Amino acid sequence: MQAATGRAAIAVAAMLMLVGCGGDGMPQLMNLRSGQGPDEFGILPPKPLAMPEDLATLPEPTVGGANRTDPQPFDEAIVALGGKPGAAGGIPASDSAIYAHAARFGVESGIRTTLANEDLEWRRDNNGRILERLFNVNVYFKAYRKQWLDQQAELARWRKVGVKTPSAPPRKDGEE
Numbered sequence: 001m002q003a004a005t006g007r008a009a010i011a012v013a014a015m016l017m018l019v020g021c022g023g024d025g026m027p028q029l030m031n032l033r034s035g036q037g038p039d040e041f042g043i044l045p046p047k048p049l050a051m052p053e054d055l056a057t058l059p060e061p062t063v064g065g066a067n068r069t070d071p072q073p074f075d076e077a078i079v080a081l082g083g084k085p086g087a088a089g090g091i092p093a094s095d096s097a098i099y100a101h102a103a104r105f106g107v108e109s110g111i112r113t114t115l116a117n118e119d120l121e122w123r124r125d126n127n128g129r130i131l132e133r134l135f136n137v138n139v140y141f142k143a144y145r146k147q148w149l150d151q152q153a154e155l156a157r158w159r160k161v162g163v164k165t166p167s168a169p170p171r172k173d174g175e176e
Contacts, residue, residue, distance in 0.1 A: 044071040 075085035123143040
């Protein structure tokens with residue numbers, strides 16, 4: 001009786017230790033779910049108050065509306081990259097020629113959704129291992145390993161042809 005109880009206690013302890021070692025094994029950059037605690041990048045300080053040149057140009061206050069001192073990080077990023085915040089969504093006149101050339105064979109609406117669905121299906125079909133399917137393991141890198149570009153071989157190929165190329169990172173230990 002005591003031997004059975006002792007074995008059960010050891011089995012439970014081993015199971016708890018095994019559960020404690022869990023993890024999804026995903027690289028951190030592919031697992032961008034919010035963790036515990038505050039997001040230090042989500043805290044944006046307000047802009048300093050400024051007196052307008054003409055008080056008549058002040059907008060009428062609205063309940064729940066935007067404030068002139070509220071940070072606009074997306075608009076500020078667009079401006080920092082040389083864009084115009086209000087122009088998002090359309091094709092600027094300066095890019096109309098390149099868009100016309102890219103769309104000369106037709107444009108499929110919803111292509112991003114279609115590609116995402118096809119990619120997910122392809123990774124499911126090329127997974128191959130039943131345990132990975134059952135436990136929802138990320139197989140992104142494994143599924144696309146055959147399609148990876150060998151940057152060193154590609155660099156050598158372009159240099160052999162005479163094309164000026166930037167340097168590539170050195171090979172990691174164990175790579176051929």
